[in-house]
Amino acid sequence: MTYTIKGNTGEWEVVIGLEVHAQVISNSKLFSGSATDFGAEPNSQVSFVDSAQPGMLPVVNKECLRQAIRTGLGLNAEINRYSVFDRKNYFYADLPQGYQISQLYHPIVGEGQIEIDLEDGSTRTIGIERLHLEQDAGKSIHDLDPKRSFIDLNRCGVALMEIVSRPDLRSPEEAGAYLRKLRTIFRYLGTCDGNMEEGSMRADVNVSVRKPGDEFGTRTETKNVNSIRFVMQAIESEALRQVKLVESGGEVQQETRLWDAGKGHTRPMRSKEFAHDYRYFPCPDLLPVNLPESFVDAIKSDMPELPDDKKKRFINDYGLPAYDAGVLVAERETAAFYEQVAEAAGNAKLAANWTMGDFFGALNKADIALADSPISARQLGGLIKLIADDTISGRIAKDVFEIMWETGKDAETIVEEKGLKQITDTDEIEGIIDQIIADNPAQVEKVKVNEKLLGWFVGQTMKATGGKANPGVVNKLLKDKLGL
Amino acid sequence: MAIDRDTVTRVAFLSRLEIEDAQKDAMTHDLSNILTFVEALNDVDASGVEPMTSVVEAYAPLREDQVNDGGYPDKVLANAPDRVQDFYAVPKVVE
Amino acid sequence: MSNALDLTLADALSALEKKELSSVELTEAYIAQMDATRDLNAYITETPDIALDMAKASDARRAAGDVGLMEGVPVGIKDLFCTEGTRTTAGSHILENFVPTYESTVTTKLFSQGAVMLGKTNLDEFAMGSSNQTSYYGDCASPWKAADGKARTPGGSSGGSASAVAAKSALATTGTDTGGSIRQPAAFCGITGIKPTYGRCSRWGVVAFASSLDQPGCFGRTVEDNAIMLQAMAGYDPKDSTSIDRAVPDYRAQITGDIKGKKIGIPKEYRVDGMPQEIEKLWQQGMDWLRDAGAEIVDISLPLTDKALPTYYIIAPAEASSNLARYDGVRYGLRVEGADLDDMYAKTRGQGFGEEVKRRIMIGTYVLSAGYYDAYYNKARRVRKMILNEFLDVYNQVDAILTPTTPSAAFTLDDAPTDPVTMYLNDVFTVPASLAGLPGLSLPAGLSSEGLPLGLQVLGKPFEEGEVLNVASVLEAAAGFQRL
Numbered sequence A: 001m002t003y004t005i006k007g008n009t010g011e012w013e014v015v016i017g018l019e020v021h022a023q024v025i026s027n028s029k030l031f032s033g034s035a036t037d038f039g040a041e042p043n044s045q046v047s048f049v050d051s052a053q054p055g056m057l058p059v060v061n062k063e064c065l066r067q068a069i070r071t072g073l074g075l076n077a078e079i080n081r082y083s084v085f086d087r088k089n090y091f092y093a094d095l096p097q098g099y100q101i102s103q104l105y106h107p108i109v110g111e112g113q114i115e116i117d118l119e120d121g122s123t124r125t126i127g128i129e130r131l132h133l134e135q136d137a138g139k140s141i142h143d144l145d146p147k148r149s150f151i152d153l154n155r156c157g158v159a160l161m162e163i164v165s166r167p168d169l170r171s172p173e174e175a176g177a178y179l180r181k182l183r184t185i186f187r188y189l190g191t192c193d194g195n196m197e198e199g200s201m202r203a204d205v206n207v208s209v210r211k212p213g214d215e216f217g218t219r220t221e222t223k224n225v226n227s228i229r230f231v232m233q234a235i236e237s238e239a240l241r242q243v244k245l246v247e248s249g250g251e252v253q254q255e256t257r258l259w260d261a262g263k264g265h266t267r268p269m270r271s272k273e274f275a276h277d278y279r280y281f282p283c284p285d286l287l288p289v290n291l292p293e294s295f296v297d298a299i300k301s302d303m304p305e306l307p308d309d310k311k312k313r314f315i316n317d318y319g320l321p322a323y324d325a326g327v328l329v330a331e332r333e334t335a336a337f338y339e340q341v342a343e344a345a346g347n348a349k350l351a352a353n354w355t356m357g358d359f360f361g362a363l364n365k366a367d368i369a370l371a372d373s374p375i376s377a378r379q380l381g382g383l384i385k386l387i388a389d390d391t392i393s394g395r396i397a398k399d400v401f402e403i404m405w406e407t408g409k410d411a412e413t414i415v416e417e418k419g420l421k422q423i424t425d426t427d428e429i430e431g432i433i434d435q436i437i438a439d440n441p442a443q444v445e446k447v448k449v450n451e452k453l454l455g456w457f458v459g460q461t462m463k464a465t466g467g468k469a470n471p472g473v474v475n476k477l478l479k480d481k482l483g484l
Numbered sequence B: 001m002a003i004d005r006d007t008v009t010r011v012a013f014l015s016r017l018e019i020e021d022a023q024k025d026a027m028t029h030d031l032s033n034i035l036t037f038v039e040a041l042n043d044v045d046a047s048g049v050e051p052m053t054s055v056v057e058a059y060a061p062l063r064e065d066q067v068n069d070g071g072y073p074d075k076v077l078a079n080a081p082d083r084v085q086d087f088y089a090v091p092k093v094v095e
Numbered sequence C: 001m002s003n004a005l006d007l008t009l010a011d012a013l014s015a016l017e018k019k020e021l022s023s024v025e026l027t028e029a030y031i032a033q034m035d036a037t038r039d040l041n042a043y044i045t046e047t048p049d050i051a052l053d054m055a056k057a058s059d060a061r062r063a064a065g066d067v068g069l070m071e072g073v074p075v076g077i078k079d080l081f082c083t084e085g086t087r088t089t090a091g092s093h094i095l096e097n098f099v100p101t102y103e104s105t106v107t108t109k110l111f112s113q114g115a116v117m118l119g120k121t122n123l124d125e126f127a128m129g130s131s132n133q134t135s136y137y138g139d140c141a142s143p144w145k146a147a148d149g150k151a152r153t154p155g156g157s158s159g160g161s162a163s164a165v166a167a168k169s170a171l172a173t174t175g176t177d178t179g180g181s182i183r184q185p186a187a188f189c190g191i192t193g194i195k196p197t198y199g200r201c202s203r204w205g206v207v208a209f210a211s212s213l214d215q216p217g218c219f220g221r222t223v224e225d226n227a228i229m230l231q232a233m234a235g236y237d238p239k240d241s242t243s244i245d246r247a248v249p250d251y252r253a254q255i256t257g258d259i260k261g262k263k264i265g266i267p268k269e270y271r272v273d274g275m276p277q278e279i280e281k282l283w284q285q286g287m288d289w290l291r292d293a294g295a296e297i298v299d300i301s302l303p304l305t306d307k308a309l310p311t312y313y314i315i316a317p318a319e320a321s322s323n324l325a326r327y328d329g330v331r332y333g334l335r336v337e338g339a340d341l342d343d344m345y346a347k348t349r350g351q352g353f354g355e356e357v358k359r360r361i362m363i364g365t366y367v368l369s370a371g372y373y374d375a376y377y378n379k380a381r382r383v384r385k386m387i388l389n390e391f392l393d394v395y396n397q398v399d400a401i402l403t404p405t406t407p408s409a410a411f412t413l414d415d416a417p418t419d420p421v422t423m424y425l426n427d428v429f430t431v432p433a434s435l436a437g438l439p440g441l442s443l444p445a446g447l448s449s450e451g452l453p454l455g456l457q458v459l460g461k462p463f464e465e466g467e468v469l470n471v472a473s474v475l476e477a478a479a480g481f482q483r484l
């Protein structure tokens, strides 16, 4: 289904490209030995290098290169063993050097592509133009003093991967799916925690509109949008704004805008256009990076299974529907959990249903993370195994699950303790059924005319056995006895 | 190449340098002379030569990922012209 | 010892070794001389108390048998090296009150080898100049006076360091050389100064001017003094990505005085138009001395010599414009309040930097800006590569190169050129080797008709400082130059 905006002059297509800044997971900063932890005391993770004291020099952190390459491989991208750090010059309060060390001319990762999964079950391939490494800036705090902004440089110098997509996205939904997919890949690889609330993943959103089939329109760039929902809203409102503007005879200006979450629209940055001349040049304090092939090979040989491959495997090996497989692989931990459940259960489909259904439901309801679940994967698998081998019924299993959740006990123990084992003994069930038939002659007459009443007999039987009778056996015996 | 006062104004802004009006003509004159001087390179045919960044014929040394620096806010803030608690303070930035 | 001030560094070390004098006595003599020559303005900041403490500590170490390469030797430090707890101005108003909380690698090495700091020497602002007249802290004068009695420039940018050694207010000093800032002042002040190969001494903690050209070095009374001090300064620094991990040879041992069979190149392009007769004569004299010592004089050609200055005056300002962006009034240094952040930046920098620094920042910004980058900056980087290649080609034929250091003797402070370009021409003989990162030394070889010192420059192959020192020692012995 194509996403378009209906204007007065017809339908408009939206063209979106995203530049994602993802903070690299590393102990120390890109060019200094300062720590990278989030939320430390102001300026406590700042070295002379990070605060750009006179005479300070950068030295490249090997792990940051490794992480960028891992990510590049995760994006199916070309890895550039030769890359160069450039200076991007501009003045800003939280940019102590007066330049950001980045990679313009020779990025560490070149072209790649990823698949995004859409809600209707379809997938699309989105091109990646490049991934480069650069320094994060510090943080300005504006609300502590009426006249001054305060600067904390703890974040300054933390490595960022900037991932630039091709303008291949066509709707807010696709943009959202793209960001979720990137985040999934980061988390699988352990290269970025993808935590948008803490700012470790931010997006610059490039939006333009055009009549279908036309050339690309002029785009605007909305900077530093910090949640997937906001990115989607920003695209929608910015595209609408552009359509209205163009239809009323205006022209879209190529400009940098900001997302105003409170008002739900974008607005131009205080005009800095005059200053938009970054004067990139190769950083003379750093020599080019030239990595041996073995460096990249070692990373390749250490790559985990990526979500797309895992999804394929879940579909092929476990026989899961694409949708279920997609949900289960979205988080590496979830997928791993599921695989343990499936193994313990001995029934992959039932394991998927239970994991995604009752289990996720319970986690959501209790608002706790998978890691904090009171039921382990092995235990959940154990419960499902009891269903699969007819030890308990699905209905009883729900009760057992609740007890497991509260007590942390294994399913088997609970079933044993509470005597919940399904009655599959035909003799025992037969006796009960005979009794019910004998006690209810009027109902017996009716069921012979109206077969739907069989349910009433099933209910009575289950009630009499405390729900433990095997429903299949009950059904079969009842039909036999009632001559249906 | 001769440059004009407007260019000087633009470059001064890019460089964040306040240049008094009275000095702009002198600056324009000096910069024009310097640019004319360096344009002697126009006579050199350098086609096919890779631009050089460093005379050091080597590649960037790589650091192990260890936390071994920072953690001394008083040292990095020691010379701050305006310090509030452990922050640097600047005139209010409005975005 | 009545004439402690007349000792060379080598003599002083042996006098200290023989207990003929103590470091405290030596240091006291230099402190007295610092007082007596204060009118030269060689020092921006004198640190006599620190010097005496360091001298006492040195004497104690010596008594304990712990003797470094520079043990007990009082030295001046160019005020471009950050010194922990001692104000470091870079000759600029903008750093007038800057007291580093860290120590540069080179000064750390010197002090750990026993050197005693007398103070911080005067220099052109941010090392940008050839006469020491761009210093915010006033002109520095050479102790040499011509018949006219007018004060002469010590040269620049390391003017204070050169003046101090010549005036005996330091036994030796550090300098930095970006385009000639050690060699030209050494020539003007009748002393010996060496700029080692780019990458030989760490730049960490040295206030940056042009990163790809800046190189620490030193001044002394003799070639041997240079060898001793450079030994203490040189070596790989993991904190400087452009420093070279290569063993430092024993420089003093390489001064054998034997140059038999060595080939010394004489570049014909250094015979520039209007070169004074006395310079020409001095150069010829130098060739004769070397030939007499058994060297072979070889005519060579470095056709791009006259393109070196234009190349330099693109590359150095470009890098400087970026390196000096950090002086913004936020974290250290001068701040001039303004209406808003940009205004504060402009006022701070407008008032904090002097005219020459501003000119170079402006030129650098211009040549890097959109539309000009390729025509200026990239072109200059290409020509620089060609200049390097010319030198490397020539070094297939010769072991070292001999040239005059400067095209004239020191000019008077009163009639120093006011036109920037005329001033730049001072470095015509020193800049090419800077662009090529080659080691170079200037030693005093004679006097001008006015009785002012004239220098000869010896250039060597990369990392062949020992060869340079050895060739220079032959010239030194032959010249028998009378120091002040």
Ligand SMILES: [Mg+2]
Residues within 6 Å of the ligand: A019, A204
């Ligand atoms: Mg961007």
Ligand SMILES: [Zn+2]
Residues within 6 Å of the ligand: A021, A134, A162
């Ligand atoms: Zn970026």
